[in-house]
Amino acid sequence: MSTDLTRLDVTALRAALxxxxxxxxxxxxxxLDAIAATDGTLNSYLHVDGETALATAGExxxxxxxxxxxxxxxGIPVALKDVVVTEGVPTTxxxxxxxxxxxxxxxxxxxxxxxxxxxxxxxxxxxxxxMGSSTENSAYGPTRNPWDHDRIPGGSSGGSSxxxxxxxxxxxxxxxxxxxxxxxxxVTGLVGHKPTYGSVSRYGLIAFSxxxxxxxxxxxxxxxxxLMHEVIGGHDPRDSTSIDAPAxxxxxxxxxxxxxxxxxxxxxxxxxxxxxxxTDGYEAGVLAAFQAGVDQxxxxxxxxxxxxxxxxxxxxxxxxxxxxxxxxxxLSRFDGVRYGLRVGDDGSRDLDEVMAxxxxxxxxxxxxxxxxxxxxxxxxxxxEAYYGQAQKVRTLIGRDFVSAxxxxxxxxxxxxxxxxxxxxxxxxxxVDDPLSMYAADLCTLPASLAGTPAISVPCGLSEGLPVGLxxxxxxxxxxxxxxxxxxxxxxxxxxxxxxxxxQLGASA
Amino acid sequence: xxxxxxxxxxxxxxxxxxxxxLAVTDEELDLFADQLGVVLGAVARVQDAPTxxxxxxxxxxxxxxxxxxxxxxxxxxxxxxxSGAPAAEDDRFRVPRILQExx
Numbered sequence: 006m007s008t009d010l011t012r013l014d015v016t017a018l019r020a021a022l023x024x025x026x027x028x029x030x031x032x033x034x035x036x037l038d039a040i041a042a043t044d045g046t047l048n049s050y051l052h053v054d055g056e057t058a059l060a061t062a063g064e065x066x067x068x069x070x071x072x073x074x075x076x077x078x079x080g081i082p083v084a085l086k087d088v089v090v091t092e093g094v095p096t097t098x099x100x101x102x103x104x105x106x107x108x109x110x111x112x113x114x115x116x117x118x119x120x121x122x123x124x125x126x127x128x129x130x131x132x133x134x135x136m137g138s139s140t141e142n143s144a145y146g147p148t149r150n151p152w153d154h155d156r157i158p159g160g161s162s163g164g165s166s167x168x169x170x171x172x173x174x175x176x177x178x179x180x181x182x183x184x185x186x187x188x189x190x191x192v193t194g195l196v197g198h199k200p201t202y203g204s205v206s207r208y209g210l211i212a213f214s215x216x217x218x219x220x221x222x223x224x225x226x227x228x229x230x231x232l233m234h235e236v237i238g239g240h241d242p243r244d245s246t247s248i249d250a251p252a253x254x255x256x257x258x259x260x261x262x263x264x265x266x267x268x269x270x271x272x273x274x275x276x277x278x279x280x281x282x283x284t285d286g287y288e289a290g291v292l293a294a295f296q297a298g299v300d301q302x303x304x305x306x307x308x309x310x311x312x313x314x315x316x317x318x319x320x321x322x323x324x325x326x327x328x329x330x331x332x333x334x335x336l337s338r339f340d341g342v343r344y345g346l347r348v349g350d351d352g353s354r355d356l357d358e359v360m361a362x363x364x365x366x367x368x369x370x371x372x373x374x375x376x377x378x379x380x381x382x383x384x385x386x387x388x389e390a391y392y393g394q395a396q397k398v399r400t401l402i403g404r405d406f407v408s409a410x411x412x413x414x415x416x417x418x419x420x421x422x423x424x425x426x427x428x429x430x431x432x433x434x435x436v437d438d439p440l441s442m443y444a445a446d447l448c449t450l451p452a453s454l455a456g457t458p459a460i461s462v463p464c465g466l467s468e469g470l471p472v473g474l475x476x477x478x479x480x481x482x483x484x485x486x487x488x489x490x491x492x493x494x495x496x497x498x499x500x501x502x503x504x505x506x507x508q509l510g511a512s513a
Numbered sequence: 514x515x516x517x518x519x520x521x522x523x524x525x526x527x528x529x530x531x532x533x534x535l536a537v538t539d540e541e542l543d544l545f546a547d548q549l550g551v552v553l554g555a556v557a558r559v560q561d562a563p564t565x566x567x568x569x570x571x572x573x574x575x576x577x578x579x580x581x582x583x584x585x586x587x588x589x590x591x592x593x594x595x596s597g598a599p600a601a602e603d604d605r606f607r608v609p610r611i612l613q614e615x616x
Contacts, residue, residue, distance in 0.1 A: 107597065108597070109594070109596055202574055203574040216572045246572070246574055246579075319559060321555070321556075322555060322556045322557070325552065326556050326559060340534070341599060342598065344599075345597070347599035350599075350600070352610075355610050355611060355612075356609045357534065358609075360534045361531075361535060362536050364533075365535055365536035365537065368535070370541075373530075373537070373541070373545070374548060376535065377533060378552060381529050381549075390560060391559070394562065396569030396570055397559075397567045397568070397569050398559050398562045399569070400567050400570040401562060403570060403573070439552055443552075443555075455573060456572075
């Protein structure tokens with residue numbers, strides 16, 4: 006076969022399966038071959054089970070030949086971030102404390118993708134317990150960026166971003182607590198969407214910060230991301246924070262956007278995220294690519310105006326109190342009793358000692374730092390000054406969003422900003438300086454704290470590396486993200502005469 | 514704990530680690546005290562926010578009392594629940610001793 010099946014997006018793969026020009030086994034084998042050839046360098050997967058993947062694909066082909074009714078994604082390969090628990094498939098969340106653990110059940114997102122007929126290629130690398138912006142905090146070694154192997158692929162969903170950008174999976178599940186879908190998508194030239202909090206089930210995601218965690222799609226096109234979102238989204242009675250409300254169709258919104266007409270859409274450029282007086286920490290090349298993207302939105306008919314969201318300046322401070330506080334509580338479940346590692350249980354030590362030794366050995370430095378910081382912020386005497394105050398700032402950030410979207414306020418349909426203030430940085434550059442690592446999340450944190458949807462779509466290159474543009478919408482208006490992102494993508498693809506990733510070169 | 518709101522002493526970190534059931538080395542105490550001092554200095558900015566009369570947000574989705582019908586539904590079997598345990602005995606999780614005296 007002359008077509009390299011790993012180069013096709015999901016829309017094209019579905020067409021190939023439907024018209025018989027490729028089988029599910031051929032598509033799966035092509036991805037397994039690519040993984041065998043290049044993942045020794047990228048380290049995007051923590052676990053690949055080719056035998057099971059080929060068996061699943063073979064079953065899809067047999068059922069298709071027999072004329073059976075198939076799921077909407079039958080035979081399409083997928084990769085899952087290793088924070089998603091999968092029945093019978095090892096799951097570590099990037100941590101040594103869960104090395105060798107095999108979950109006895111499927112997360113809802115995994116179950117829904119399975120029911121749709123997808124073929125699981127494997128589990129992707131990530132910062133330990135999703136704490137990080139570079140995937141360097143993985144206990145299983147860093148992942149490399151397909152655009153430049155000496156640079157980070159973003160994080161914490163960096164295994165997923167590298168796998169999809171490196172053509173080792175057509176799409177993948179990521180999770181986003183403070184930007185962990187959007188920032189890795191931005192720095193690898195992908196589309197990544199953080200859904201409205203509560204609109205995709207958290208059941209079976211290993212919890213980091215429960216009031217912020219959301220799973221979502223990472224893909225090469227806006228249309229593919231929208232398709233995956235429709236499959237994984239919707240109410241789940243197993244997640245008590247799941248929203249029981251119908252969602253606008255995302256695929257249709259992407260299709261509408263791709264027509265390239267944004268007339269009637271009002272876009273607000275957030276001043277506090279890279280605008281005048283707020284450019285500290287932003288690379289000039291990132292701001293230039295972002296500005297070019299905004300100009301394109303205007304050329305497509307959008308009305309563009311600047312919007313001030315003054316409390317966004319405090320998002321980083323609030324986030325790095327709230328997330329570690331929730332993490333310090335969530336990670337107490339790793340006690341060496343019910344699953345995972347146990348260290349020092351020699352009969353002479355009591356439970357507390359065994360627990361402390363187990364957690365010391367099983368957790369990496371960033372996880373330990375966040376547990377300690379969270380414990381401090383929640384401790385009596387400091388609670389009001391830190392955790393309580395951060396929650397009030399969270400209210401102010403939510404109010405900024407409400408005001409920007411309100412008819413008697415900013416009256417915009419969406420807000421935009423750069424997704425990340427910087428392009429992919431060199432591996433090792435920030436790993437010993439937690440605060441400089443946290444700054445990579447500057448632009449993604451407000452939507453995380455407000456629980457509102459936000460997408461990152463490629464908008465250009467800076468120094469030969471991808472830059473993402475973030476589109477933020479009101480809660481449950483994820484369709485606006487898809488529409489605006491698809492319009493920008495279509496305009497850029499047409500001007501370029503190819504997809505964004507076509508610039509990555511066939512050798513990568 | 515130290516009274517300076519944006520610094521953590523070595524002893525503070527040792528105390529917090531003990532509360533968190535984390536055994537830490539001397540090197541970690543030094544490193545974490547330095548690094549967390551810097552982080553704490555940055556996050557302390559929340560104290561400058563104009564928050565008089567502002568209610569805290571604990572959660573982005575205002576949901577309360579999410580109930581389901583009180584009926585038996587499938588759940589993990591005992592064997593499945595115990596399948597990941599580092600030690601199990603007599604169909605139970607086996608834990609290290611929890612009392613100081615000899616068993």
